[in-house]
Amino acid sequence: MTTAVGDRTEVVEEELDAEYAGVGWWGSLYRAPRRRRWYRLIPVEEISGEQRSELLAWQTRPRRQDLVPVVPGERGEQRQFAGRWFQVVCYETDAGRSLADAVADLEPAHRLASVAAALHALPGWRESVGPGLVPLPADIVLVGDRPLLLPLPAWGPPSLGEIFDEPERIAHLTPEAARGLPPGGRAPDLHALGVAALRCFDALPSGDTGRLLQRAACAAVFTDQRHDSRLPPWMRRVESVRAARAQLLGLTGVQSAGLVDADPQLLAKALDRARHAMNPLAAVRALREAGEPRKAVGLAHAALVDRPGHELLLLAADIARRDLKEPLEALSLLERAVQTDPERGEAYAAQLSIIGGLWSVVQGRLAGAIDASFADRLHTTARTAFDRLPPELRREHAHDFARCLIGLGELREANDFVYRWLHDGTTLMWWRFDLMLDYGETFLRLGRLDSAGSVAEQVKDGLRRVRESGQMDRDDIHEHGMRLADFVRRLHEARGEEKRA
Numbered sequence: 001m002t003t004a005v006g007d008r009t010e011v012v013e014e015e016l017d018a019e020y021a022g023v024g025w026w027g028s029l030y031r032a033p034r035r036r037r038w039y040r041l042i043p044v045e046e047i048s049g050e051q052r053s054e055l056l057a058w059q060t061r062p063r064r065q066d067l068v069p070v071v072p073g074e075r076g077e078q079r080q081f082a083g084r085w086f087q088v089v090c091y092e093t094d095a096g097r098s099l100a101d102a103v104a105d106l107e108p109a110h111r112l113a114s115v116a117a118a119l120h121a122l123p124g125w126r127e128s129v130g131p132g133l134v135p136l137p138a139d140i141v142l143v144g145d146r147p148l149l150l151p152l153p154a155w156g157p158p159s160l161g162e163i164f165d166e167p168e169r170i171a172h173l174t175p176e177a178a179r180g181l182p183p184g185g186r187a188p189d190l191h192a193l194g195v196a197a198l199r200c201f202d203a204l205p206s207g208d209t210g211r212l213l214q215r216a217a218c219a220a221v222f223t224d225q226r227h228d229s230r231l232p233p234w235m236r237r238v239e240s241v242r243a244a245r246a247q248l249l250g251l252t253g254v255q256s257a258g259l260v261d262a263d264p265q266l267l268a269k270a271l272d273r274a275r276h277a278m279n280p281l282a283a284v285r286a287l288r289e290a291g292e293p294r295k296a297v298g299l300a301h302a303a304l305v306d307r308p309g310h311e312l313l314l315l316a317a318d319i320a321r322r323d324l325k326e327p328l329e330a331l332s333l334l335e336r337a338v339q340t341d342p343e344r345g346e347a348y349a350a351q352l353s354i355i356g357g358l359w360s361v362v363q364g365r366l367a368g369a370i371d372a373s374f375a376d377r378l379h380t381t382a383r384t385a386f387d388r389l390p391p392e393l394r395r396e397h398a399h400d401f402a403r404c405l406i407g408l409g410e411l412r413e414a415n416d417f418v419y420r421w422l423h424d425g426t427t428l429m430w431w432r433f434d435l436m437l438d439y440g441e442t443f444l445r446l447g448r449l450d451s452a453g454s455v456a457e458q459v460k461d462g463l464r465r466v467r468e469s470g471q472m473d474r475d476d477i478h479e480h481g482m483r484l485a486d487f488v489r490r491l492h493e494a495r496g497e498e499k500r501a
């Protein structure tokens with residue numbers, strides 16, 4: 001059944017050609033951005049003649065950039081809707097949404113960004129309105145990302161009846177106000193925005209208004225119950241997010257004496273840090289940089305449940321490979337990345353690089369732990385990855401695939417493969433020392449030692465040429481030289497064994 005309040009709201013929306021926007025500290029807000037208007041409706045019995053005069057005076061006050069101008073109403077300052085008279089405060093703005101809309105946003109980072117912007121604007125609003133300002137989320141409109149206040153004279157709290165009519169007002173009361181005490185050391189405006197910020201983390205509790213008033217009086221509107229959280233589980237594990245919430249609970253809690261001078265800017269910065277950390281890529285990178293790679297991968301796995309993403313899978317795979325030295329875990333993550341976005345090449349390139357490097361592990365400490373099916377799976381994965389690389393990237397990653405084939409014992413296939421990618425038409429690309437050494441490796445393992453020696457001489461001559469001409473970075477020359485030295489050493493050993501045989 002529709003309530004009387006609901007009926008009245010529909011009447012107001014129709015007669016004002018506006019949409020209900022939420023409850024303000026005083027009255028209810030309606031928006032009509034197409035006509036550059038917002039309206040605040042206050043029951044006439046709630047304000048005195050002196051207060052009405054103050055409202056009229058606001059229409060002639062100099063305009064300020066951080067406040068929405070108060071302008072004369074189109075049809076007078078008082079109007080009747082569904083049998084009840086209201087004082088109508090008319091504001092001129094084309095804002096399409098309020099902070100209340102932002103706090104209701106599904107994306108936690110968007111919610112925090114809007115409240116942080118309001119905290120940055122709070123000192124200016126204090127200067128404009130004076131003591132007694134208590135902004136609820138619906139009292140603040142957003143023009144783009146910029147918050148503007150729908151101002152009223154600083155009248156303090158509305159009547160108890162009005163507060164009980166809208167439980168949202170109760171939640172934003174200071175504990176002292178809920179107990180009928182003076183504010184003490186607490187700034188009501190900062191407290192109200194602190195509650196708005198906490199609503200970005202946790203839902204307001206359900207239940208009757210009396211119970212909510214008790215919780216507000218005890219500074220316990222928000223609890224640590226998981227079912228009240230508006231954050232996904234992974235986000236609740238992020239230190240910056242936890243720290244910001246703890247700071248807000250301290251601000252709005254029982255022990256807040258002396259916080260009248262608390263700096264809104266510092267609180268806004270804490271929210272900004274939390275907002276930044278709500279990006280799973282940023283949160284995982286921060287743990288990696290802090291020297292916690294295992295926690296980083298664990299957080300990535302948790303975040304992937306909530307928001308699977310190609311970039312996050314690539315990052316987690318890179319940490320597993322480079323920091324944790326767990327190539328198989330990295331391959332598992334990369335397989336998920338391939339499934340997430342089969343058209344992108346980064347995961348394929350990473351798969352090739354890992355499998356190419358796995359052969360020494362497979363032939364060494366894991367040799368007794370693998371079977372043919374595992375090797376076949378690696379072979380299939382590597383071939384698929386290479387085939388699905390964009391054509392322009394295949395030559396760049398030919399060395400990785402060659403290493404995969406060599407490591408998996410597919411020597412003849414590797415020899416043919418490297419030969420193809422070493423030639424551009426009839427031209428031998430002798431300067432691709434990585435592929436040249438792969439070519440020599442296949443000959444060495446196939447027992448064709450003369451061919452392997454011929455390749456080694458070509459690489460040696462090529463390195464000398466690029467060293468003298470300066471056409472290659474010294475670090476790259478050194479890396480290829482070290483690999484050549486190892487190759488020549490094993491070639492000599494193979495020749496010695498051949499002679500002894």
